[in-house]
Amino acid sequence: MFTGYSAEPLTRDVMWTALSWPAIEHLDLRADRSSVVADAVVVALDGRPTRLGYRIVAAPDWTVRRLELRPHGEPDLVLERRAGDRWYDGAGVERHELAGCVDVDIALTPFTNTLPIRRVGLAAGDSADLRMVYVQVEHGLDVIAVDQYYMRLGADTYRYRSGDFTADLTVDVDGLVIDYPGLWRRLV
Template sequence: MMTGDGVERELMWSALSWPATEHLMLRAGADGVRADGVIVALDGRPTRVAYRIEAGPDWSVRRLTLTTNGEPDLVLERRDGQRWYDAAGAERADLAGCVDVDIALTPFTNTLPIRRLGLSVGEASADLRIVYVQVDRGLTTEAVSQRYVRLADSLYRYSSGDFTADLTVDADGLVVDYPELWRRIA
């Protein structure tokens, strides 16, 4: 279980609808959270996506680095409260107000708002503005609305637009089962 004492976890997921796996090394402690993930997928052609997410001890994202071929292709940093900046230091006003990121190819990024919100059973989040990264569309980013409802100790309903999924998580809020998309294998 992740506490302020500093815990490291290593996890793997397998995609259920296409050939893909993800390996994640997660470190959480009093000074913050660092997640290093690698997704290898075959969707017409082999694809390797590596990401690093750095967050505060409250799980609010500070920085995202995403690489698809050895060099950082996308760098976003949250500073000054809820203002985002790209690798060149230019402000991304279109992402203002977002605290979390959601990388379309990984179940891990659902853990960020789950941990940050700390919802009680039956409690719903307000609509959250989240930086959504679409890897298959040239690493496009946009602010989207998402909502989480804690249905039971280990079950959350996630919704964004017309999409809804009931996510089973472990005691640390890490996805175990994302129906029809991902299942944790280690």
């Protein structure tokens, strides 16, 4: 297992811009010995105007505990992961189809790639097949479980695959995406 990502407290203010459609994301990331909290907003024009706020709370090992999505003009979505990698909605109803998932992937942000990158800690040449909670935001909030693949190609590059889609992501020393070819580029 790769242990190169620092366990020291982390405070980052990050912005990305989309490359194929008008969009920008602002992320406030705080990690310490008790939790990781990502609080962000994405504003996009991807077929229709979209404003999505999200908050992810994870354990210090980057294992997701809670996801809160706040889409403008639509009902909020809350998902919480409990013992045995079982997921529950905001009303406490178990989402059986998400059982076994640890990480989340929100379709409209590059940040959620950081979660498995940090949590799994791959060494160069190593790979992992992961079951993810995937949130599609294009036409409302659709939540499904999907299989994804990560392979660490080098010190700052990961191959990401989901279904037929593959991309080689460039990340910084904290595992945050710098370049997501054709989709996102970090501004700061």
